[in-house]
Amino acid sequence: MAGSKGQNANTSKTMQIKKYSIPESTLIYKPKAPFMAGVISTTELTEADSSDEVFNIILDVADSDIHYIEGQSIGIIPPGERETGKPHKARLYSIASARTGDDGTSTTATICVKRVFRKDEVTGTTIPGIASNYLCDLKPGDSVALIGPNGRRFLLPEDDSIDLILIAVGTGIAPFRAFIRHIFLEKGYWNGRIRLFYGIKNAMEALFLNNRNDDIGQYMTRETFEAFRALSRVHNEDSEKGYVQHKLAEHKQEVWEIICAGNFAVYICGLKGMEEGVDEVFSTLARQQELDWPTMKAEFIKNGQWNLEVY
Ligand SMILES: Cc1cc2nc3c(=O)[nH]c(=O)nc-3n(C[C@H](O)[C@H](O)[C@H](O)COP(=O)(O)OP(=O)(O)OC[C@H]3O[C@@H](n4cnc5c(N)ncnc54)[C@H](O)[C@@H]3O)c2cc1C
Structure with missing residues (x-):
């Protein structure tokens, strides 16, 4: 057989x-003109005694032109600058909600973010990842610079x-x-x-x-x-x-x-x-x-x- x-x-x-076809062109919001999405909620997905922390973050995209579908991702630009004085680069996150969002209103996008630490290869010190730690520390009411949606x-x-x-x-x-x-x-x-x-x-x-x-x-x-x-x-x-x-x-x-x-x-x-x-x-x-x-x-x-x- x-x-x-x-x-x-x-x-x-x-x-x-x-x-599935994408409803409209991707990357409606670009790094030079991101959409400021409000944070609706952040909830820990990993259980209390886990060694890793992953947060479920629900973002408000009601006032945007974003209509994503399953399998697409969004980019988040962390605030602040790199050592070079340039803004931080966007990091991509897979959208974890289906097209109507977690509340069925088509006005939210959910991402799940792991708090990442990386080792400095020269000094061996542990450095918190910029975007993931920023996102995991967000509180309801904060706003986030969002680009996308990405992925075809x-x-x-x-x-x-x-x-x-x-x-x-x-x-x-x-x-x-x-x-x-x-x-x-x-x-x-x-x-x-x-x-x-x-x-x-x-x-x-x-x-x-x-x-x-x-x-x-x-x-x-x-x-x-x-x-x-x-x-x-x-x-x-x-x-x-x-x-x-x-x-x-x-x-x-x-x-x-x-x-x-x-x-x-x-x-x-x-x-x-x-x-x-x-x-x-x-x-x-x-x-x-x-x-x-x-x-x-x-x-x-x-x-x-x-x-x-x-x-
Ligand atoms: C298409 C795409 C989809 C993505 N979707 C998600 C997602 O749904 N959730 C998510 O948490 N991240 C996701 N990422 C990774 C995310 O974009 C960032 O790279 C991650 O959050 C680290 O960013 P940082 O600024 O905190 O760390 P940086 O200071 O940029 O350090 C990055 C380091 O963290 C490692 N790393 C990155 N992501 C992870 C992870 N999830 N677990 C363990 N180690 C990791 C990298 O290998 C690298 O060594 C995705 C990346 C891409 C390209």
Whole structure:
């Protein structure tokens, strides 16, 4: 089954995906003329004892011309200047809300931001990330310089019979929360299978899939949707242990069947470097069928079936 169908991806069969169209041009607000968005709320998404902090920030875009769709991102320009005296550069954040916003009024945009610290390579000191710490410290009533919306490719297919494989680590879950809310809340259903593979350190940091916020988990009762968490820092007999690629490998039979059937779209989002492990899983599966994964993947990319957003 898998072998014969899988060869299609290596030959002439193409399955060009038609994605949702963006309502209007992107980058309506540019760095020289950003939109000042009010902060409606900021809520911590990670549980109390987590080592990381991630905040859900709801922004008011009612007075703007922003009409985003799921999978797009917005840019935030932190206040202040760089050492050079120039303004800070914008940082991009995936929009975590579906098009009507979290309150259904089409006047808000939600982002989820991890408080980032980086190590100075020379001195070894820990330096707080400028934009993420600024955003995580915001309070309701503050305003934020916003640009965008950005992104024309990381979008859902129009055809809801298409099987979706969503692969995320950390804050890479943000666009998938938007996908899931659009599918089950705004649209109501998805006929194809949706399989979400999510890698995080522990259950407390499983954004939108933990005790503090179960926005994604609540839809797991839907017939077509299943979500699998991989917990990389759990030191016990927890069956969820491992990295996202291990969880993917655990479900290789279904995943490969979806790929070989050809009617699919894969989306990968999160930290740079995650693609390597994911690629290895597919590469191994292809090799077992004597197929060439790089050739297959190149065709999938061309078709819009392989979508990557890493940072
Ligand atoms: C398309 C796109 C979508 C993005 N979506 C999100 C999002 O939804 N949520 C989010 O928190 N960030 C997201 N980012 C990252 C974001 O743009 C910033 O890079 C991040 O907030 C760090 O900015 P900073 O000014 O605080 O840190 P800087 O002082 O610029 O330092 C950046 C350092 O932090 C690392 N880093 C960046 N983001 C993360 C992260 N989430 N977890 C761990 N380490 C990280 C980088 O690898 C780098 O080493 C996205 C980036 C892109 C390109």
